[in-house]
């Protein structure tokens with residue numbers, strides 16, 4: 459369904475010296491610099507898969523998606539989406555895809571949402587009966603009815619994202635590209651969006667390519683994970699393999715009264731029998747551990763017995779850390 463073969467993308471940027479002198483100099487000679495955003499990536503995606511496409515900021519995720527949607531032209535390599543070269547046939551390609559960029563809306567700012575959907579129906583030539591079925595399903599699934607008469611510019615971020623997601627599915631696309639669809643949303647809305655994505659995938663067998671910095675999105679949705687680092691794909695495989703190695707890693711962050719290196723020493727000793735890392739970061743004592751080996755309650759109760767804990771929080775290991783580990787260790 460999607461074939462990406464040896465694709466690279468470079469951007470040429472022109473550097474300017476700062477200040478007036480720089481501006482004048484820039485008129486005559488501009489300093490060129492090449493940024494290799496994506497380097498020789500290859501993969502295939504089959505119908506119905508949900509791909510979690512992850513990587514650190516600037517790794518090349520959005521650039522990859524923009525090439526698959528036809529917005530950007532690869533510097534080299536081939537992309538075929540449903541037999542079509544996206545950047546050469548942008549309109550044909552657009553008929554079969556839905557796109558949501560979390561950072562900006564695809565909807566018309568001043569139009570009531572309802573009208574936006576009617577216009578999309580006309581643009582994509584969706585038959586009445588099909589449209590009605592989809593419209594009812596999507597507005598119900600994403601609970602859009604309460605604000606459907608409002609102009610898009612008056613919607614909250616969570617409402618807008620749900621509206622965008624519904625819009626992207628109205629014309630029955632084969633593929634849904636979601637670039638950070640849960641960014642900036644509260645836990646409840648994130649959950650609703652995840653449920654909706656799952657439901658749409660099951661009901662219509664739509665292929666989903668999802669980028670996110672939220673590991674919970676990945677855990678709940680992805681059937682396969684691709685990790686990109688500095689433009690290169692460093693992992694492409696099952697979620698299970700990643701989970702086996704990293705999934706049960708948690709980080710406990712403790713604000714302790716009078717925090718010092720001594721706390722690090724004591725806790726390092728306490729954790730000595732387990733895979734772990736203890737350090738002071740951002741003014742907090744951070745303990746990274748594998749929860750298969752020791753329960754968070756055991757660590758917490760030890761700390762609380764011995765120190766005055768002002769605050770604590772528990773986090774999944776973030777993507778940056780997983781990428782770092784993968785890069786040095788690899789997944790077995």
Ligand SMILES: Nc1ncnc2c1ncn2[C@@H]1O[C@H](COP(=O)(O)OP(=O)(O)OP(=O)(O)O)[C@@H](O)[C@H]1O
Pocket residue numbers: 469470471493494495513514515516517518519520521522
């Ligand atoms: N139009 C452009 N011109 C110049 N450089 C660009 C352009 N678009 C992207 N880049 C550069 O390409 C690299 C990859 O960017 P990209 O947006 O694909 O990253 P990303 O993985 O989506 O990151 P994020 O998680 O922050 O969204 C970055 O170094 C970025 O600065």
Ligand SMILES: [Mg+2]
Pocket residue numbers: 519520521637
């Ligand atoms: Mg991006």
